Amino acid sequence: MGLFWGNKKETPATTTSAAPAAASTSAPANAKYPESSSGSTSEKSNPTPNTSDASSKASSSNNKKGKKSSKEKQLIKQTIPFSEPPSDVHPPKEKPINKEQKEKYTTVLKHFQDPKLTIALTEHNQHKHIADAERKPLTEDEKAWLTRECILRYLRATKWVVKDAIDRIEGTIAWRREFGIDHQLDDSKNIVTPELISPEGETGKEVVLGFDNDARPCLYLKPGRQNTKNSFRQVQHLVFMLERVIDFMPSGQDSLALLIDFKQHPEIAANVATSKIPPLGVGKQVLHILQTHYPERLGKALLTNMPFLARTFMKLIYPFIDPLTREKLVFDADFSNFVRAEQLDKDFNGLVDFQYDHAVYHPKVCQMAHDFRQHYMDRYYKFGGGVGLSELDLRGVGDELTVPIGLQPDDDVEAWKAKVASEKETEKETEKSGSLIPEAKDEDVKGLTKQTEELKVSAQ
Numbered sequence: 001m002g003l004f005w006g007n008k009k010e011t012p013a014t015t016t017s018a019a020p021a022a023a024s025t026s027a028p029a030n031a032k033y034p035e036s037s038s039g040s041t042s043e044k045s046n047p048t049p050n051t052s053d054a055s056s057k058a059s060s061s062n063n064k065k066g067k068k069s070s071k072e073k074q075l076i077k078q079t080i081p082f083s084e085p086p087s088d089v090h091p092p093k094e095k096p097i098n099k100e101q102k103e104k105y106t107t108v109l110k111h112f113q114d115p116k117l118t119i120a121l122t123e124h125n126q127h128k129h130i131a132d133a134e135r136k137p138l139t140e141d142e143k144a145w146l147t148r149e150c151i152l153r154y155l156r157a158t159k160w161v162v163k164d165a166i167d168r169i170e171g172t173i174a175w176r177r178e179f180g181i182d183h184q185l186d187d188s189k190n191i192v193t194p195e196l197i198s199p200e201g202e203t204g205k206e207v208v209l210g211f212d213n214d215a216r217p218c219l220y221l222k223p224g225r226q227n228t229k230n231s232f233r234q235v236q237h238l239v240f241m242l243e244r245v246i247d248f249m250p251s252g253q254d255s256l257a258l259l260i261d262f263k264q265h266p267e268i269a270a271n272v273a274t275s276k277i278p279p280l281g282v283g284k285q286v287l288h289i290l291q292t293h294y295p296e297r298l299g300k301a302l303l304t305n306m307p308f309l310a311r312t313f314m315k316l317i318y319p320f321i322d323p324l325t326r327e328k329l330v331f332d333a334d335f336s337n338f339v340r341a342e343q344l345d346k347d348f349n350g351l352v353d354f355q356y357d358h359a360v361y362h363p364k365v366c367q368m369a370h371d372f373r374q375h376y377m378d379r380y381y382k383f384g385g386g387v388g389l390s391e392l393d394l395r396g397v398g399d400e401l402t403v404p405i406g407l408q409p410d411d412d413v414e415a416w417k418a419k420v421a422s423e424k425e426t427e428k429e430t431e432k433s434g435s436l437i438p439e440a441k442d443e444d445v446k447g448l449t450k451q452t453e454e455l456k457v458s459a460q
Contacts, residue, residue, distance in 0.1 A: 075353040076342060078209070080364040084250060085211035086343070091253035092214055096410040101155070104162050108151050109406060111166055112138070112387045119173050126174035127167075138387070141184040142173055144380045148390045148403065149254050157295035172293045179236075181243055184373050192236045194366045200237035203227040203268050204356030208245045208365055210343035216257040216299045217248035218339060223310070224264040235286055242294060247369035247376075251395040255299035259335055259348070263305040283317045291322055298325060302333035304348070 097105065111117070118135035120126035125133035138146070151169070158164035176182040180191020187193045200206075205225035210218045219241060228234060245256050290297075306314075318326075330338075335348040344350025376394045383389055383401050390403035403409055404416060 074351055075346060076351055077353045077355070079355055079357055079360050081208045081248065081361075081368060082210055082343065083248075083368060085215040086340070089211060089213065089215050089340070091216075091250065094252070094409055097152070097408060101160060102408060104155060104160055104165075105148075105151060105408075106406065107162050108155065108165055108169070109148075109388045112146055112151075112169070119170050119177075121174065122178045123171055123175040126171050138173070139182070140380075140385060141182060141377075142176075143385060143387045144184060144377060144389070144394070145176075146173075146387045147394065148388050148405075148408075150391075151388070153254070153296035168292070168295070175289075175293055179239065181239065184377055185370070192240050194240075194362070197233065197237040197240045198358075198362055200228055200233060201241075201362055202358045203265075204358065204361070206237065206241045207354075207356065207361070208241065208248060209345065209354060210339060210350075210352065211250075212257040212300065212339045212343075214299065215250055215253045216255055217245045217253075218257045218259050218343075219245040220345070221258060221260045222265075223260075223262055224305075225268050227268055230282060235282070235289070238286065239289065242290075242297075244365060244369045246297070247372040249391075249395065251392050251397075254391060255297055257299055257338070258301040259339070260301065260303045261305055261348070262303070262307055262310045263347075264307065283313070284320055287317065287320050291325070298328055300330065300338060301325075301328050302330045302335055302338060304333055304335065306331065 115137070118137050120130065120133045120135050122133070124130075146169070151165070154165040154168050154172075155162075158168060173182075183189040203225040205222045205227065207220040207222070208217060209220060212218055242256075249256070335344055336350060339348075339350065341349070341351040343352065345352050345354045372395075379394050379396070380389060383393060386405060388405040390409075392403055392409065393401055396402070402413065404413065407413060407416060
């Protein structure tokens with residue numbers, strides 16, 4: 001599937017470097033995607049050297065063989081995902097928000113901290129505010145999902161309109177419950193499980209592997225490896241893999257990179273009758289899920305080897321892709337410009353000799369992702385739990401909380417700690433002074449009660 005997402009109803013940025021020349025007049029007026037394939041990226045990056053005679057050709061051939069042999073020695077054989085980015089690759093520094101944005105953030109945070117808050121069990125019932133719909137308060141798993149960064153993503157996606165951000169977050173929580181991905185550690189309570197989607201992954205059409213130059217975990221989508229007929233389970237598989245690539249995000253990074261390769265694999269297509277492209281209705285359904293429930297998650301989407309049918313599908317789906325997401329699409333991309341060689345599959349000029357074996361990869365990626373979530377939840381409870389903890393701390397390794405609930409990374413944490421310590425000391429002093437007042441003994445209370453009753457009788 002050609003799948004892309006970001007914010008909904010955003011004003012497009014003025015950028016043209018990532019998009020190729022405009023399409024034909026039958027395409028949307030603002031469409032910027034190529035009309036024809038320009039060959040594989042390996043051909044672009046490794047041109048054949050010019051030679052003038054047989055001797056130089058032979059010499060060149062020998063040199064090429066020697067270089068190839070040398071490169072083969074450098075290849076990194078890999079059958080499972082990398083667990084972290086290289087030590088010298090770091091996420092970009094977070095951009096601070098202004099005073100007004102901090103106030104809006106605090107408003108949203110307090111809304112979801114309300115212990116009386118309840119949310120419907122389906123997206124429809126939540127949005128339509130069905131009066132008699134079943135509703136439940138937030139679970140600890142949902143509070144752990146509702147991080148500082150999560151609230152900021154929805155605020156940015158709604159252009160900092162507080163009510164819209166609250167509605168969108170509540171809708172997503174209801175959708176996650178309905179879709180069946182709302183439990184962090186107990187897969188038996190989810191609908192979308194490793195066992196359910198396992199048949200979809202048998203050919204390696206969606207793979208988590210490596211990190212880009214900004215420490216974003218990479219999710220490869222390979223439509224040419226499609227092995228099943230169109231069904232809702234394909235959508236479940238995509239959502240499952242999105243959740244897994246999110247698990248791999250390092251502290252400080254909350255977006256991912258999509259590497260989409262449309263290369264055809266006839267050996268797979270020959271074994272199953274699959275659709276060349278998904279129906280438009282399925283494409284729109286997927287876009288709704290991604291743009292509504294995963295806002296601000298897409299950092300970059302790189303596409304290569306696009307055949308005619310894929311371009312046709314892009315023309316159909318393009319009007320439904322929000323403008324800011326379009327700016328993140330790079331067509332006929334050379335993946336090696338965005339992902340360093342030791343993190344990139346050799347099929348795209350990288351040094352990773354990745355061999356997909358479903359029996360090895362699938363259980364391992366699920367186990368690694370579960371271990372990351374266990375680490376995340378352990379730290380959630382370590383730091384006291386609650387809505388608004390930072391992913392910097394939940395995905396981090398330090399023993400100290402670096403971004404307390406309600407604060408931002410650029411706030412004065414030490415001043416906040418001093419204030420909290422002072423308030424606790426005041427509370428202790430208040431309790432201490434209160435304890436100096438002698439407590440009434442039971443017999444004194446009983447005697448006073450008896451005297452009161454006697455006075456009542458005499459008055460009568």
